[in-house]
Amino acid sequence: MILFDALVPTLHARLEADGLHECARFFNSHFIDDARRAGDVVVYCRS
Amino acid sequence: MALLVAALSSVLRPTAALLWLAVGAVQLWRWRDTPGRAAHLVLAQVLPIGYGAPSWQVPKRVELTWSSPAMTFVLPSALAVAVGALVDRTGYGHWVLTPVRFLRFNVLENLSVFYGTHPWHWYATQGVPLVAGTLLWPAAVGVSAGRGVPAVRWLAGLAVWAVAAYSLLAHKEFRFIHPVVPLVAVLGGVGIAHLATAGRSAGPRRPAWWRRPRAVLTAVAATQLPLAAYLGLVHQRGVVDVAHWLRHRPAATAAQPWSAAFLMPCHSTPWQAFVHQPAAELEFVTCEPPTRCAQRACRGMTKDSACPAYVRLGAMVGRNAGATSLPATWTTRTGSSPIRWGSGTRGGRVLRRAGRGTM
Numbered sequence: 379m380i381l382f383d384a385l386v387p388t389l390h391a392r393l394e395a396d397g398l399h400e401c402a403r404f405f406n407s408h409f410i411d412d413a414r415r416a417g418d419v420v421v422y423c424r425s
Numbered sequence: 426m427a428l429l430v431a432a433l434s435s436v437l438r439p440t441a442a443l444l445w446l447a448v449g450a451v452q453l454w455r456w457r458d459t460p461g462r463a464a465h466l467v468l469a470q471v472l473p474i475g476y477g478a479p480s481w482q483v484p485k486r487v488e489l490t491w492s493s494p495a496m497t498f499v500l501p502s503a504l505a506v507a508v509g510a511l512v513d514r515t516g517y518g519h520w521v522l523t524p525v526r527f528l529r530f531n532v533l534e535n536l537s538v539f540y541g542t543h544p545w546h547w548y549a550t551q552g553v554p555l556v557a558g559t560l561l562w563p564a565a566v567g568v569s570a571g572r573g574v575p576a577v578r579w580l581a582g583l584a585v586w587a588v589a590a591y592s593l594l595a596h597k598e599f600r601f602i603h604p605v606v607p608l609v610a611v612l613g614g615v616g617i618a619h620l621a622t623a624g625r626s627a628g629p630r631r632p633a634w635w636r637r638p639r640a641v642l643t644a645v646a647a648t649q650l651p652l653a654a655y656l657g658l659v660h661q662r663g664v665v666d667v668a669h670w671l672r673h674r675p676a677a678t679a680a681q682p683w684s685a686a687f688l689m690p691c692h693s694t695p696w697q698a699f700v701h702q703p704a705a706e707l708e709f710v711t712c713e714p715p716t717r718c719a720q721r722a723c724r725g726m727t728k729d730s731a732c733p734a735y736v737r738l739g740a741m742v743g744r745n746a747g748a749t750s751l752p753a754t755w756t757t758r759t760g761s762s763p764i765r766w767g768s769g770t771r772g773g774r775v776l777r778r779a780g781r782g783t784m
Contacts, residue, residue: 380667381688389688402670406663414690419663421670 382406383417398422441590447586451579537596540712547597548588550596556599556606559648560613563641567616570623577615584608618644668695677705684708 379391379400401423410416531537554561571577584605586762591601620638634641677683684706687694691712697703 379686379688380694382693385688402667404663405665405671407661408659410661412690415661415693419667419694421667 379422381420381422382415384410384414386417386420393422397424399425401425426742429588440601442605443590444583444587447583516665531596532594535595537594540596541647542595543597545592548592548602552599552602553605553609556602558652559645560606560609563616563620563645564609564612565616566619566635567612567614569616569620571612571615574615576610580608580612583611591615615646617645664689664694665699668699671702672700674702674705679701679704682706 379394386410399422400420402417402421406415406417406419464522510520510522513523557564567577568581587605588602591597617638620635620641626636671685674683675681683706685708687707687709689709691710694709696709697707700707
């Protein structure tokens with residue numbers, strides 16, 4: 379599951395409950411005009 | 426050869442055809458006293474390219490030469506239409522005139538407004554300054570100093586024409602006016618060359634920097650180059666890096682399958698053209714326009730309001746992040762295909778899948 383940091387607070391607990399854990403993180407931007415795309419790109423994997 | 430380059434640019438960016446329309450129209454006007462040449466240009470070269478550009482058949486058709494004049498005009502055009510139609514038939518599985526559909530969808534039905542609108546002056550006040558940056562400064566000098574030079578007037582006129590024409594469309598994007606950047610760059614070169622020669626002896630009515638071309642050049646380079654490096658190497662690199670990461674995962678196979686879902690606004694990352702994992706199951710939230718209710722029902726809607734399913738997913742992907750939780754219909758589960766989307770995705774094709782063995 380690949381999402382922007384902006385969505386992590388909303389989904390983190392749910393993803394963890396489903397057995398997914400953050401396994402990779404990529405820097406994306408210092409600033410951006412779209413709040414939905416704010417922050418790093420975060421990957422949750424099934425371990 | 427020039428027309429081949431024109432065709433290639435139109436393939437990469439269909440809206441680039443606008444520039445070539447203007448160039449072609451002026452060329453025809455110059456040749457108005459020799460109708461034969463003009464007719465040859467249009468029928469034997471421009472029409473085949475214009476129609477067939479998306480089909481990559483351009484070079485063969487342009488090189489076609491026949492002894493009879495009538496054959497020269499008509500056959501390549503007919504061949505172009507036929508080959509173009511056949512290629513599209515193969516690709517789409519049914520008969521379709523892609524250039525007509527492109528025009529109808531984006532211009533006549535104006536469905537591109539689904540992806541957002543900007544005021545008429547947006548390109549002039551924000552688009553051009555952003556894509557051209559500090560190059561605008563020497564370009565203004567070039568246009569001002571080269572007023573009497575036909576080539577300068579021609580290039581400047583072309584840039585103005587393109588920006589004016591794109592401004593008529595309600596849906597505007599920076600990338601649409603990228604064809605204007607090379608024109609501005611050439612005009613900027615004219616401006617700096619002018620400062621380096623005539624500028625040194627400019628009269629007192631001119632500002633002091635007119636006599637310092639090296640400083641102007643340095644200032645332009647010192648702003649443009651770091652910006653280009655930052656935007657090209659740092660800004661929004663994560664969405665490419667993650668696709669790179671997926672690409673270098675162990676190859677998905679029938680025995681060792683894996684899947685990935687991009688829970689992001691549509692088209693945030695590269696897709697299989699970059700990932701090259703044909704056996705991996707990839708999904709992303711789409712933002713396809715409401716073609717089924719194209720005419721009346723969806724007027725005034727935007728991509729975040731038009732499709733009920735998108736609204737749900739749109740909320741989920743963070744527009745109102747914090748205020749919403751997952752829709753009840755959205756579930757994850759374990760198994761061979763770990764991520765499932767519930768029935769809430771009915772009402773619109775919300776997910777695009779790249780299943781095993783498909784592109």
